[in-house]
Each structure stands twice: as C-alpha cells, then as structure tokens.
Amino acid sequence: MSTSLSPLIHxxxxxxxxxxxxxxxxxxxxxxxxxxxxxxxxxxxxxxxSIGAIVLDIRMPGISGxxxxxxxxxxxxxxxxxxxxxxxxxxxxxxAFKSGATEFIEKPVxxxxxxxxxxxxxxxxxxxxxxxxxxxxxxxxYAQLSEREREVLALxxxxxxxxxxxxxxxxxxxxxxTHRANLFTKLEARTLAQLIRHYANLVDETTA
Amino acid sequence: MLRRLIFINxxxxxxxxxxxxxxxxxxxxxxxxxxxLREAFETDARIAHRLLSQRAVQHEAILATLxxxxxxxxxxxxxxxxxxxxxxxxxxxxxxxxxxxxxTSLTAAEVISRTTGRAALAEVDFQxxxxxxxxxxxxxxxxxQMDLRAVVPWSEWPMPxxxxxxxxxxxxxxxxxxxxxxxxxxxxxxFEFHKxxxxxxxxxxxxxxxxxxxxxxxxxxxLGWLIVVALSLIGLFAMARQRQxxxxxxxxxxxxQIARLNTMGELxxxxxxxxxxxxxxxxxxxxxxxxLLSDRPPEIIAAQDxxxxxxxxxxxxxxxxxxxxxxxxxPNETKLPEAISLKEVVANALHLLEPELQRRGIATQMLPNExxxxxxxxxxxxxxxxxxxxxxxxxxxxxxxxAERRLDLSIHADHGQGxxxxxxxxxxxxxxxxxxxxxxxFSTRTDGLGLGLSLCESLANRMGGQVSAATHTPRGASFYxxxxxxxx
Numbered sequence: 001m002s003t004s005l006s007p008l009i010h011x012x013x014x015x016x017x018x019x020x021x022x023x024x025x026x027x028x029x030x031x032x033x034x035x036x037x038x039x040x041x042x043x044x045x046x047x048x049x050s051i052g053a054i055v056l057d058i059r060m061p062g063i064s065g066x067x068x069x070x071x072x073x074x075x076x077x078x079x080x081x082x083x084x085x086x087x088x089x090x091x092x093x094x095x096a097f098k099s100g101a102t103e104f105i106e107k108p109v110x111x112x113x114x115x116x117x118x119x120x121x122x123x124x125x126x127x128x129x130x131x132x133x134x135x136x137x138x139x140x141x142y143a144q145l146s147e148r149e150r151e152v153l154a155l156x157x158x159x160x161x162x163x164x165x166x167x168x169x170x171x172x173x174x175x176x177x178t179h180r181a182n183l184f185t186k187l188e189a190r191t192l193a194q195l196i197r198h199y200a201n202l203v204d205e206t207t208a
Numbered sequence: 209m210l211r212r213l214i215f216i217n218x219x220x221x222x223x224x225x226x227x228x229x230x231x232x233x234x235x236x237x238x239x240x241x242x243x244x245l246r247e248a249f250e251t252d253a254r255i256a257h258r259l260l261s262q263r264a265v266q267h268e269a270i271l272a273t274l275x276x277x278x279x280x281x282x283x284x285x286x287x288x289x290x291x292x293x294x295x296x297x298x299x300x301x302x303x304x305x306x307x308x309x310x311x312t313s314l315t316a317a318e319v320i321s322r323t324t325g326r327a328a329l330a331e332v333d334f335q336x337x338x339x340x341x342x343x344x345x346x347x348x349x350x351x352x353q354m355d356l357r358a359v360v361p362w363s364e365w366p367m368p369x370x371x372x373x374x375x376x377x378x379x380x381x382x383x384x385x386x387x388x389x390x391x392x393x394x395x396x397x398x399f400e401f402h403k404x405x406x407x408x409x410x411x412x413x414x415x416x417x418x419x420x421x422x423x424x425x426x427x428x429x430x431l432g433w434l435i436v437v438a439l440s441l442i443g444l445f446a447m448a449r450q451r452q453x454x455x456x457x458x459x460x461x462x463x464x465q466i467a468r469l470n471t472m473g474e475l476x477x478x479x480x481x482x483x484x485x486x487x488x489x490x491x492x493x494x495x496x497x498x499x500l501l502s503d504r505p506p507e508i509i510a511a512q513d514x515x516x517x518x519x520x521x522x523x524x525x526x527x528x529x530x531x532x533x534x535x536x537x538x539p540n541e542t543k544l545p546e547a548i549s550l551k552e553v554v555a556n557a558l559h560l561l562e563p564e565l566q567r568r569g570i571a572t573q574m575l576p577n578e579x580x581x582x583x584x585x586x587x588x589x590x591x592x593x594x595x596x597x598x599x600x601x602x603x604x605x606x607x608x609x610x611a612e613r614r615l616d617l618s619i620h621a622d623h624g625q626g627x628x629x630x631x632x633x634x635x636x637x638x639x640x641x642x643x644x645x646x647x648x649x650f651s652t653r654t655d656g657l658g659l660g661l662s663l664c665e666s667l668a669n670r671m672g673g674q675v676s677a678a679t680h681t682p683r684g685a686s687f688y689x690x691x692x693x694x695x696x
Binding site: 015017018021022025028059087108110 | 477480481484485486487488489490491492493495496499500503510514517518520521524
C-alpha cells in the first residue's frame with residue numbers, strides 16, 4: 001500500500017516556473033511532489049489512494065481551480081486541498097472554503113506558511129485514513145454479532161451491569177456473562193474501555 | 209447608476225397628437241361659430257315676428273276705430289286718408305246696415321266676425337300679396353284690403369332684405385309668401401323658426417329658415433389653429449430631441465469613463481497576475497535555495513540551480529513592466545505642443561466640472577488678468593493637468609464647511625512662462641506631505657490611487673513646464689502650473 005511511502009503532494013499550476021520552483025521548495029522538507037500542468041490530466045490519472053495533499057492554483061486557463069476543487073469533492077477525493085491565488089478576494093476565499101478547501105494561500109507564497117500548511121494537511125489526511133481504516137475493520141466485526149449479542153453490547157455501552165442486563169433482557173446473569181465473553185472475542189477488544197471507544201458509535205448508529 | 213434616457217416617440221405619434229389636438233380645436237371653433245350664428249338668427253327671427261305682430265295688432269285697432277266712429281260712406285276724407293297714413297291699406301270698404309257685401313268672401317267673414325266678436329279674415333291671396341280683414345259692427349261693418357308686402361316695416365327690419373341669408377316667409381293654409389328670399393345653401397346646418405303672429409285675427413305663420421353651409425364655417429381660424437398646433441408640436445419635438453441628444457451625450461461620456469475605469473481595472477488585474485507569477489517563482493526558488501544551503505551538508509548544486517531560476521524569473525517580471533510602459537506611453541508619442549490660450553483651457557475645464565462644483569457649493573472665481581496668456585502645450589495633456597488639479601481642489605474643499613468653500617484661479621505671465629495659480633480654501637497640505645505630494649502612488653486619501661498629481665507633474669515636465677504647490681496659514685493651498693509662453 002502507498003501509505004508505506006512518504007506522503008505525496010500533487011501540485012497543479014499552469015505556469016512552468018511557478019510549478020518547478022514550488023516543487024523544489026516543497027521537496028526541501030522531504031515531501032514527494034508530483035507536478036501537473038494540466039488539471040484535466042491530473043483529474044483522470046492521479047493516485048487517489050496515496051497519502052498526501054493537493055495544491056491547486058485558482059487561476060488556470062481552460063478550467064478554474066475552484067471548479068477542479070468542486071469536482072474533486074464531488075468524487076469524494078479525501079486528500080486535503082490547498083488553494084493558491086494571485087489576488088484573493090473575500091468572495092473567492094469564501095467559495096473555496098465552502099467547496100471544501102483546507103487552506104487558502106496568496107501568491108507569492110511564504111515558504112513557512114506553505115510548508116506548515118502542507119505538513120498539517122498531510123497529518124490530517126493520515127489521521128483521517130487511519131480512522132477510516134479502523135472504522136471499516138470495526139464495522140466488519142460488528143456485522144458478525146448475533147442479534148442477542150448486539151442487544152447485550154448496546155446495554156454494556158449504556159453502562160449497565162451484568163445483573164441489570166439480565167433483568168432487562170429477562171435472562172440469567174450467567175447467560176449475560178457468556179454473551180459478554182463472546183463479544184470481547186468477536187470484537188477483538190481487550191478491555192471494556194476499548195470496546196466502548198470503538199463500538200459506541202456503531203451501536204448508536206444501528207439503534208438510532 | 210444608469211440614468212434613463214427620455215424615450216422619444218416615433219414621428220407618427222407626434223403626427224397623431226397634431227391630428228387630435230387640431231381636430232378638437234377646429235371642432236370647438238366651428239361649434240362656437242354655429243352657436244353664434246344660431247343666436248343671431250333667433251334674435252332676428254324674433255324681432256321680425258314681433259314687428260309683424262305689431263302691424264297685425266295695429267290693423268285690428270284701425271278696424272275697431274272705424275267701427276266705433278262709423279264715418280259716413282265715401283264722403284269722409286279721413287277714411288281715404290288712412291291709405292296715406294298706412295300705405296299697407298289699399299282700400300277701406302263699408303257695408304251699411306242690411307246692405308249686402310260686394311263679395312261673397314266678405315259676407316262669410318261677416319258671419320264669423322259677428323260670432324267671434326273680433327276681426328276676421330275674408331280673402332287671403334298670397335299670390336297677389338293681398339288679404340282682406342273685416343270687423344262686423346253696428347250699424348255699418350268695415351273691411352280693409354291690405355298689401356302684404358307693405359305690411360312689413362322694412363325701415364325697422366333687423367336684416368338687410370336683399371342680402372340676408374335668412375329666408376323669411378309667411379304661411380297660411382297652404383299658401384306661402386316669401387318676404388325675404390335669403391340664401392339656402394346645400395348641406396350644413398339648418399336653423400328654423402315657426403311662430404304665429406300674435407294677433408288672433410291674422411293667424412299667419414312666420415317662418416324663418418337659415419341654412420348654414422360648410423363654406424360658412426370659420427375655415428381661416430381653423431386653419432390658423434392647425435398651424436399653431438403644428439408649430440408648437442414642432443417646437444416641443446425639437447426641444448425633446450435636443451434634450452435627448454444632450455442626455456445621450458452625457459450618457460456616452462459617462463459610459464466612456466466607466467469603460468476607461470474598467471479597462472484600467474482589467475489592465476491592473478492582468479498586470480498583477482503577470483508580475484505575481486514570476487514573483488512567486490522568485491520567492492519559492494530563493495527560499496528553496498536558503499533551505500538547501502542550510503542543510504548539513506549544504507546542497508550547493510541544487511541551490512545554484514534554484515538561484516539561476518530565480519534570476520530568470522526576476523528578468524521575466526522586469527520584462528512585463530517594460531512591456532506595460534511601452535503600452536501606456538505609445539498613444540502620446542505623436543502629440544506636438546501648440547500655442548494655446550491658457551484661459552480658454554481653464555474655462556473649458558471649469559465648464560466640464562461645473563456640475564461637480566455646483567453640487568458641492570464651491571464658488572469659483574477667475575481673477576482678471578491683463579492680456580491673453582498663450583502657452584506652448586499639448587492641448588489634451590494641458591486639459592488633463594488642469595482637470596486633475598481642479599479635482600484635487602474639489603476633494604480638498606469637501607473637507608471644509610459649505611460656506612467656506614472657495615476656489616480662486618488666476619493667470620499671468622512671468623519670466624517667459626505662463627503661470628496658472630489655483631488657490632483653494634481647503635485644509636491645506638501638511639508639512640510632512642508637501643515634499644511627497646507629486647510622488648507616484650502617494651495619496652492622503654484611503655481610496656486614492658496617488659497618480660493624479662504625479663501624472664500632472666510628468667505631463668507638465670514633458671511639455672517643459674512644472675507643477676508646484678504651497679500651503680497657506682491657517683489653511684488653504686495653492687497649486688502653480690508653469691508652462692513656456694507661446695508666440696501670441
């Protein structure tokens with residue numbers, strides 16, 4: 001998986017000089033850069049699974065950076081997008097953030113501002129991918145539970161003791177104990193805290 | 209804000225307006241004339257009826273007098289004298305008691321007169337303009353033979369009998385006698401008057417007819433009215449068109465100004481982008497170089513490449529600026545200075561700014577000078593300088609109360625230079641601002657571009673002149689424009 005490599009920054013700007021200089025600047029902090037002159041080529045060919053961020057110039061011939069941004073968002077691209085502009089108006093800035101941009105930086109770019117923004121975007125992306133990954137695994141395990149086990153889990157998450165659960169479900173506390181043991185095995189949780197942290201949301205989702 | 213142009217109707221609406229107004233006026237005039245004619249006709253007809261009635265009553269009175277006095281047969285001179293007194297009486301006849309009348313019509317009338325107790329008509333012969341009137345009495349009855357035409361009192365008649373357009377007739381049991389022929393035209397309007405004589409013994413019908421022909425309408429007045437309306441509408445049309453043209457010219461001027469501003473804005477935005485791109489590259493390259501050099505060990509080759517790129521991009525930015533200069537300076541190359549009257553240009557600029565000055569209540573005064581000062585200048589550049597200086601003064605004067613806004617202008621010649629002095633009563637110029645006043649992009653206003661006065665200076669310099677400023681205590685400022693004198 002591409003996560004094992006260092007993060008990849010996609011840089012889209014139609015100006016060759018701007019592109020190469022920004023690419024050089026970004027590479028000095030050890031981030032990999034892939035530079036694109038043409039937004040359309042970028043849209044069709046870039047690696048959507050890679051960890052990293054997208055740096056997008058607003059003013060480009062043919063297609064505006066804002067519409068590229070809107071298309072990326074509509075295609076559920078999860079890489080954070082940093083917009084670059086020569087003369088940012090408030091309106092443009094508002095539109096960019098509304099469309100889902102993470103940052104809005106004015107040209108000429110101050111190196112520290114850009115690098116700080118990129119690093120924070122990458123961190124954010126890594127975290128969101130991890131969370132997403134954990135979520136998916138948890139969902140799969142949760143799907144294996146029987147109906148009764150889900151009920152027990154919901155009551156555990158609600159903070160009830162075995163006795164109380166038995167009373168609520170009209171079974172003996174021993175039976176509850178068995179379900180509880182099965183739950184911990186199936187959901188691969190070692191402690192009660194882990195169980196609650198990873199599955200509380202899922203329980204809320206399904207019972208809601 | 210767009211001011212709406214007055215919409216001028218097409219020519220046919222103006223024509224329609226002329227037709228409508230013209231017709232209404234003409235009809236009113238015709239109606240007034242007809243009313244006047246009718247009133248005159250009715251008055252005349254009433255008078256004619258009254259005169260004829262008076263005569264008829266007179267005849268009754270004569271017969272009554274004869275019946276009362278009973279004059280002797282034929283012998284009485286007084287009876288024959290009646291004809292001389294009353295020319296309408298042709299003959300007086302008398303029937304003594306138990307004697308017969310000569311004519312049977314008189315005998316029949318005698319019967320009627322006796323039963324009614326008043327005079328009665330015996331024979332009515334309108335063809336020969338005669339009639340006989342009889343009164344039965346004791347012992348003798350009397351009859352008068354009348355000449356109908358002589359009955360009419362022509363001396364008192366209200367109309368000229370030969371030329372009057374009114375036809376007057378007497379009618380009685382199918383007989384008609386034309387007293388006055390009148391003129392009966394074809395078509396038009398017909399006025400009629402019917403009334404019996406106010407004497408029961410002679411129930412003749414007085415009929416007056418007046419036929420007003422088309423020809424009698426007040427055509428001259430009606431035509432005059434149409435012409436007046438046409439001329440007024442032409443005047444209005446001309447005024448409206450003139451106003452529209454003026455508005456259109458103003459609108460064009462305003463649009464031109466907006467277009468120029470837009471072009472300026474576009475140019476500025478374009479320039480900003482063109483310069484910003486290489487600047488971004490320069491900055492990114494140099495910053496990358498700094499980082500590469502501070503690595504341990506420093507990556508000198510990569511840093512050198514980055515710096516070389518930065519140099520290229522700096523050159524690119526510089527070439528953009530050069531290109532801009534060429535674009536801006538080109539249009540003025542061909543203008544040559546010429547001898548122009550400074551006063552005329554000032555008057556022209558003041559005229560253009562008149563609305564601005566009035567709106568802000570600024571009193572301007574041109575101080576008198578001796579003779580005409582002619583300078584060598586490019587007319588457009590000179591206008592631009594004066595315009596900018598005036599605008600500057602207007603903006604300064606906006607900062608002081610209305611009553612204190614004054615702008616004095618004076619022109620004089622000195623040491624081979626024509627000098628225009630513009631003194632305002634504005635807040636004056638701060639001492640730290642004064643030395644920087646003509647610097648490009650220096651402005652004390654937050655929204656000012658800071659190019660107005662700088663442009664004035666560079667334009668004046670190009671024509672071999674100068675612009676300078678002085679501030680006054682407690683306040684106010686003067687701007688001096690000096691230009692080389694031209695040959696008068």
